[in-house]
Amino acid sequence: MMKVPVLEIFGPTFQGEGAVIGQKTMFVRTAGCDYQCSWCDSKFTWDGSQQENIRMMTADDIFASLDALAEGNYNHVTISGGNPLLLKNLREFVESAKAKGVKLAVETQGTMYQDWLQGIDDVTISPKPPSSGMVTDYGKLDYIFTKLDESGTAYNLKVVIFDEEDFEYAVHMHQKYAKVDFYLQVGNPYLDGEDIENHTEKLLNRYENLVDRTMRDSRVNDVRVLPQLHTLLWSNKQGV
């Protein structure tokens, strides 16, 4: 049986961001990432701080955990990370979900491809802008999009925006892949603790600025601009 490193399983909750925003879902968060974004909101998946919580799990193990939390009360699971695309062994979980009629979403930064992506209902590719400190490999992105197009898998692009340089990066990305549904997401720079004072107000101010910026720019007429709804409700609390 194929095993994958899982850091947390929780839900039912709702997807707070991106193309499937608002969806009732369970979350399976895998451990490990090939990036180290400066503003990562899930650093515990790769910085070793929660190393002792990682469990090596089979598809059956994962579904047993999901059912212990919410048997009969979910039919959608979001695979998040870290970068789940590091894990070739997720194939069995994806196949098992499809057999059960459970829908799947995944988010990844667009550096890796696995064949199990073809079994995902909603694939979000979220390349990281300059403020992350990471550098985009467009060759790898092109390869992933080609594979997803070949298999008819639905996907979208999402870029998190912290500053003007990030915005220009997003515009470039949108123009380069003009036919792909495109989401701008306001960044959350307030990561020091689980409960930030006036977090909602601070984030909505940044969201309003991103909305204004987008409305003034004719290069981004066909985009969607969204906040992270879970952070508006629950600040940086983990496991919700």
Add this chain to the structure above:
Amino acid sequence: MMKVPVLEIFGPTFQGEGAVIGQKTMFVRTAGCDYQCSWCDSKFTWDGSQQENIRMMTADDIFASLDALAEGNYNHVTISGGNPLLLKNLREFVESAKAKGVKLAVETQGTMYQDWLQGIDDVTISPKPPSSGMVTDYGKLDYIFTKLDESGTAYNLKVVIFDEEDFEYAVHMHQKYAKVDFYLQVGNPYLDGEDIENHTEKLLNRYENLVDRTMRDSRVNDVRVLPQLHTLLWSNKQGV
């Protein structure tokens, strides 16, 4: 030339709710409604209070107004009301938009059908729950869905929730039309003025309650739960 009664045209702004949440768009708000919902947030479209602002406009007039606001800076228009489906004459505007490559969305409560609906990219049908004081005619809903299915038009269902009775109405609606994408939206009962004190906090509390209610109920596993983002940012301000 066909004319329609228009109450306001504004943008570019973003769609704050529903299936196209976050989309950069222009708004064309038509006058007149066959409903009088108790908590309607656009009563001025039917209560006569802004009667003097209604303009009878052709498709060319509407595009001239849109271009005066944002020429080259939009490619999506949301037709809102009131109930735009009262207006057979919107056909020319819809055809004109398609010819220009401008995408269209419309929202209606599901009491009327017009052939121009087939030219809309995203149709939101939003039947009104008991708290509105209105009564749903399921025969009319069935007829509209049949026509939309026949023409292959994309549509979704959205129900606004104020109380437990509304929630049960939404569950019934979701179960009756199980294959239709379904959105639960938290209601805004704070309509007394353009700027409500602590409006964001009040609405997020109600949103969190609706999220919790949905997560506990296995009859609504495949739904999306959303707030109105524009109201979180701008309270009840008109024309944004």
